[in-house]
Amino acid sequence: MLQRALIVDDEPDIRELLEITLARMQLETRSARNLAEACEWLARERFDLCLTDMRLPDGSGLDLVQRIQQQYPHLPVAMITAYGSLDLAINALKAGAFDFLTKPVDLARLRELVGSALRLHASPSSAPQMPRLLGEAPPMQALRGQIAKLARSQAPVYISGESGTGKELVARLIHAQGPRAAAAFVPVNCGAIPSELMESEFFGHRKGSFTGALEDKPGLFRAADGGTLFLDEVADLPLPMQVKLLRAIQEKAVRSIGGQQEVAVDVRLLCATHKDLAGEVAAGRFRQDLYYRLNVIELRVPPLRERREDIALLAEHCLQRLAAASTSAPARLTPEALARLQGYRFPGNVRELENMLERAHTLCEGARIEAADLRLEEPGVACAGAPLATPDNLEEYLERIERQAILQSLEETRWNRTAAAQRLGLSFRSMRYRLKKLGID
Template sequence: MSRQIALIVDDEPDIRELLEITLGRMKLDTRCARNLKEAREWLAREPFDLCLTDMRLPDGTGVELVHYIQQRHPQTPVAMITAYGSLDTAINALKAGAFDFLTKPVDLTRLRELVGTALRLRTADHDQPVDSRLLGESPPMRALRKQISKLARSQAPVYISGESGSGKELVARQIHELGPRAERPFVPVNCGAIPSELMESEFFGHKKGSFTGAIEDKQGLFQAANGGTLFLDEVADLPLPMQVKLLRAIQEKAVRPVGGQQEVVVDVRILSATHKDLAAEVTAERFRQDLYYRLNVIEQRVPPLRERREDIAVLADAMLMRLAEGSGQAPARLHPDALEKLKSYRFPGNVRELENMLERAYTLCERDEIRASDLRLTDAINSGGDSGPTSLAHIDNLEDHLEAIERDLILQALEETRWNRTAAAQRLGLTFRSMRYRLKKLGLE
């Protein structure tokens, strides 16, 4: 089996020698270039499994080399070496398509981790099946899947924007599963569901005896995700003091457990999401601008379901098949009138709402056929505000109608907070007592 080859591009002989020795011990062959011209010559001669390049070169910049390799050798991961503290430079490199970055002086442990991840990227399976909730052949979904494949090849932080229920966590999982960290943990955390007083312990862990109730050492989310991906869902809900600590952990690639004296080095890729407008949260000074720029190196928008109505039929079929497999019964089919009803609905809750709607209809339908009436959609809701004033003629019972809306909103809030009733109440602007009363009234306890 032929050895893997790395291209090292740096005009400093000491750095080249250090990288050559380290990569040689990892059983890699190396080729060295002192500038952009020599790097291009090497790339024309043979294929490379990895490229490490300095940011400043005598005849140009490392970013220029990133662009060159992206265009001509897109399967070759490029890592940038930058001066310590040049975070803006590193972020620009990631935006240009660099796989990852290192800072000088080069930490050899971090270098070995980066090289290992880059080489796993070369063998990662990019043809894995897409989650059924990311199905669809509409232009927005084809574009999204193409972007996911690109994002999986990078270690850059990605901010996933989109409405509630549109599939942001599914996109994050797909980025993880198609990338070099696929065999390592994917750790999702809903930032709005953790009580603020426990947040530091949850993220960074704690030492035994560090506070009342700390009866043993506990690993935090960063340590649990080490080598893999940490997905910060609803990141806009982080309180400002925690935002400062999170920023430091991301920048230093290390965390200090509560009550601990020493920092623990962690290697995690950060993906984040929120249904809120994060830029607006920054403007309103509820979210730190420096953390925003650190998380939002690359932004990926997930389209709402109403922008891809042509995908509803294939999504519904996949969901009904999954429901049938789960219940051990025959799959139901959508009657054409039900499909038309779904296609004209605005879906404020997006794919998650479609899934809940079909699950309810599957339970209610007769003869394994879902008709429009089984969807329990009134034309008043169905219009979604597009067809002028709401018509009361289509509402048989106002109390039942309002109760159904209340139930759907509460269920959505509970699902988004992983059934944390306190967090769901906060999201809905309710007191916990009021939330408890509504759950009991609606039979949702």
């Protein structure tokens, strides 16, 4: 069956150009001159793609994007905007358009865009070898929904979250569930490249263009052509590199060191950092214009302590994986050990949990992990006599001490809450309140 596209534009010339180009790509087309006609077509037929102009005689293309988002959420829609109106294009992406084109329409770009929209339909969102993003807590369910939606878009996404929360995993899933899945996912740790090599790493170089350039090197942008470039720890990019990166993003082209001309590249950008990027902008360490370009859509990955109900699930999966790797039976956490995990703050999030379990899995006896095998040391109490460093967050620091004291007295009273409360000089009610507040079950 032929795939069908809806073209919405009030200019006959543009409609005709789009109709001819899409027909050559074996697509059936329907054309509408305004919002009302577009809505009629949408109600009447099923479409695989919609291209709409931004300014329409009876409304804005944004209205159409929003309507499609609500009523036909699986229909990819791209926005055509006047040259230079990047703000509008960004608004369209935020509203749910999967990509945009600027006028005058570049036919190569148009074909690329149509191709990737149609691949959306061809590739169902299952990549068997991908690890799963586990978690049943409401914020994790919402996150999985957002990932599925953003995978269909071409918009740049800024993934924020503390270290070890799963930002890279999220980036990989966005790539793997989208139309670029068959092309490369290229992760780059912006904090790990020496600044003098950065330009060559990103944009490549020609053999002999500087001492040490022994071979031609394509660079990361070209390696990610047709795929996704994941700028990890993007806050660590030095300012001069930020300028060059912005330029490459704007031009959708790169010039290698020693290269004669710019080469067009088609990459989707995802970025992440555990730092507060808006704060870095305010402090003058990150360029506002680049921030604005990268942060079209922000995805926040919640820290583990905001979803303690997922700790048991994550721990179980991790222990199963460790057992499979060592061909032994999965170790089990004792109820006390699990409770300790659920009461812990996890500054290093899921990665810290994994490391902790890996150590405990190696050390434990008889496939049983006791609370002591976890080696959870809560600073403050464990070294009560030692001089303490000034905490960087007093509330969290006090909470940590409170949790430690409560867990300790619970353990000493074999989890008898009344007895534990008595030891600490608390009423039972106050104890219950604190357990709830600290998320200790």
